[in-house]
Amino acid sequence: xxxxxxxxxxxxxxxxxxxxxxxxxxxxxxxxxxxxxxxxxxxxxxxxxxxxxxxxxxxxxxxxxxxxxxxxxxxxxxxxxxxxxxxxxxxxxxxxxxxxxxxxxxxxxxxxxxxxxxxxxxxxxxxxxxxxxxxxxxxxxxxxxxxxxxxxxxxxxxxxxxxxxxxxxxxxxxxxxxxxxxxxxxxxxxxxxxxxxxxxxxxxxxxxxxxxxxxxxxxxxxxxxxxxxxxxxxxxxxxxxxxxxxxxxxxxxxxxxxxxxxxxxxxxxxxxxxxxxxxxxxxxxxxxxxxxxxxxxxxxxxxxxxxxxxxxxxxxxxxxxxxxxxxxxxxxxxxxxxxxxxxxxxxxxxxxxxxxxxxxxxxxxxxxxxxxxxxxxxxxxxxxxxxxxxxxxxxxxxxxxxxxxxxxxxxxxxxxxxxxxxxxxxxxxxxxxxxxxxxxxxx
Numbered sequence: 384x385x386x387x388x389x390x391x392x393x394x395x396x397x398x399x400x401x402x403x404x405x406x407x408x409x410x411x412x413x414x415x416x417x418x419x420x421x422x423x424x425x426x427x428x429x430x431x432x433x434x435x436x437x438x439x440x441x442x443x444x445x446x447x448x449x450x451x452x453x454x455x456x457x458x459x460x461x462x463x464x465x466x467x468x469x470x471x472x473x474x475x476x477x478x479x480x481x482x483x484x485x486x487x488x489x490x491x492x493x494x495x496x497x498x499x500x501x502x503x504x505x506x507x508x509x510x511x512x513x514x515x516x517x518x519x520x521x522x523x524x525x526x527x528x529x530x531x532x533x534x535x536x537x538x539x540x541x542x543x544x545x546x547x548x549x550x551x552x553x554x555x556x557x558x559x560x561x562x563x564x565x566x567x568x569x570x571x572x573x574x575x576x577x578x579x580x581x582x583x584x585x586x587x588x589x590x591x592x593x594x595x596x597x598x599x600x601x602x603x604x605x606x607x608x609x610x611x612x613x614x615x616x617x618x619x620x621x622x623x624x625x626x627x628x629x630x631x632x633x634x635x636x637x638x639x640x641x642x643x644x645x646x647x648x649x650x651x652x653x654x655x656x657x658x659x660x661x662x663x664x665x666x667x668x669x670x671x672x673x674x675x676x677x678x679x680x681x682x683x684x685x686x687x688x689x690x691x692x693x694x695x696x697x698x699x700x701x702x703x704x705x706x707x708x709x710x711x712x713x714x715x716x717x718x719x720x721x722x723x724x725x726x727x728x729x730x731x732x733x734x735x736x737x738x739x740x741x742x743x744x745x746x747x748x749x750x751x752x753x754x755x756x757x758x759x760x761x762x763x764x765x766x767x768x769x770x771x772x773x774x775x776x777x778x779x780x781x782x783x784x785x786x787x788x789x790x791x792x793x794x795x796x797x798x799x800x801x802x803x804x805x806x807x808x809x810x811x812x813x814x815x816x817x818x819x820x821x822x823x824x825x826x
Contacts, residue, residue: 419455422721427462427484429470430743433680435463437743438488444737445728452721459486459725471787478502483713485722489538490708491528495825496784497711498531504712507535509723515731517748524777525707525747532826538709539730542744543752544676545703545777546606547769548572548696552689554579554592554670563671563693565772569607569638572696576648579670594648596660596672597639599797601790602704602780603673604639609778610698611635622781625789625818627811635698636807643801651802675706676770679742683763692764694773705777707747745770785821792817 428438442459450457462484464470471493477483478497489497497503510516516539518526525540548563555562558578563571576594584591597603605615613631616622626632643649650660650669664672665685673695682690695703710726712719728734735746739756746752758767780786793814800810 419453421456421458422452422718424457424459424486424718424722424725425462425484426459426486426725427464427470427474428488429464429467430677431465431681433684433741434677434743435465436680437738437741438463440737440741441729441734442725444734445725448728450721450724450728452718452724457721457724478713478715481715483715485713485716485718486726487711487713488541488708489711491538491540491705492780492782492786494529494537494709494711495782495786495823498537499784499823499826502714503537504714504716504719505531505535505537506539506712506723506726507537509727510536510539510730513727515727520749521747522749522752522774524705524774524779528705528707528779528782529709532824538711539726540707540709540747541730541735541738542676542707543747543770543774543777544706544745545770545773546603546673546675546695546706547692547773548694549664549672549674549678549682549690549692549764551664551667551670552691554667554688558670562691563696565694565769567693567696569696569698573638573642573646573648576642576671577646580646580648589650590647592668592670593650593663594670595642596664596669597642597649598660599640599643599794599801601793601797604636604797605704605778605780606695606702607635607639607698608632609702609704610695610700611638612699616781619781621824622783623822625815628815633807633811636811640797640800640807640810644803649801676745677706677743679764683742690763691766692769693766694769701773701776702778703773703776705779707779782825783821784823784825785818788821789814789818 426442439461442461445459464473474487494503510518521540522543525543526536529536529538529540531537550563552562560575560578563575579592579594580590581592583589608615611631611634613629613635614626617624617626627636650663660669660672661674661678663669665682667688710729712722712726716722732748732751735748735751736756738744739746739751742762746757751757752771796810796813799805800807
């Protein structure tokens with residue numbers, strides 16, 4: 384009997400028909416089994432483009448780890464503002480409206496009003512349980528600045544900066560001056576500023592070059608007051624009033640403001656309106672400038688001269704003021720667990736290394752601060768270790784609700800003193816009076 388052979392096409396159809404029937408009878412797939420929607424975490428910070436690059440670097444590093452929570456990918460959305468004033472206004476408005484960023488960068492002296500209103504999530508338990516964050520590895524001064532009254536860590540510090548003297552090495556060389564070193568005295572500091580100030584040769588009424596850039600701000604005055612044995616407040620542990628009228632504080636303020644009012648080594652208000660102290664230093668018109676670590680990225684990019692840093696001059700005792708910003712988690716956030724994973728990464732050794740590589744921060748983790756990521760010998764400043772050497776001398780400003788307002792009032796009054804428009808005694812009295820009410824400490 385002759386065997387019938389089926390064509391290849393017919394045989395393929397016979398194989399596929401049962402498969403088509405099986406798929407046709409299969410129940411529809413339940414909704415929601417596709418790829419999970421990304422979780423968006425908003426992260427707010429401020430700074431000029433060079434400063435912002437450090438935080439962008441951290442965000443990019445976090446994304447590179449392919450982070451996810453509950454099977455959903457996490458994406459961090461940056462909310463970056465160039466001005467600190469605009470940034471603080473934005474935060475105040477957003478928190479008041481109940482729509483704050485999930486993660487915000489806060490200076491420790493700004494957190495009291497938010498902590499007291501339960502607007503920030505306390506991160507102590509999360510950090511203690513974390514495998515990435517090692518609280519014992521932080522510099523104590525930076526960590527303690529973010530504790531509440533009960534000793535819990537509210538936010539995690541990303542830096543342990545402090546004020547140093549930035550100096551233009553070329554202007555020092557031209558004046559035949561030795562570079563400043565640790566332990567130099569107030570008088571040596573003053574005489575150096577005088578030697579770096581060049582007389583008016585173009586008839587505009589201003590020195591052609593100023594020796595010092597030092598803004599009339601309370602945070603700039605604080606180290607000198609402490610170094611002279613004075614205090615900013617009556618009781619640092621539980622402040623109830625300012626103590627600028629005490630003899631040691633008055634003497635320190637007289638010395639610092641005298642640099643502008645008497646010695647004329649600091650640009651006056653008219654000159655400041657034309658160009659800020661910082662910009663004058665960037666452009667080589669000021670020999671020394673006092674600031675924290677935050678200006679290093681901009682200096683690396685903009686300065687056309689050789690520069691370095693030195694510790695502040697020393698009075699009766701060594702002291703400097705802590706500058707520290709922390710990653711804070713909003714209590715109103717709807718994505719707290721995902722936001723914590725970002726904070727956890729940012730405060731890990733890897734996250735801190737990425738921030739330090741661009742020069743913006745003095746890492747709050749000791750191991751990263753001592754690493755090449757921060758102490759990079761190929762990048763200025765050559766004396767970066769100065770920030771680490773003065774860490775034991777750092778003191779924090781008071782954590783009270785109205786401290787930002789006190790600083791604003793003090794700046795206005797100190798500016799009038801710089802101008803010679805009022806006496807030191809009147810300036811201190813005005814600041815003391817304006818700050819008399821509202822000393823509400825952190826809870």
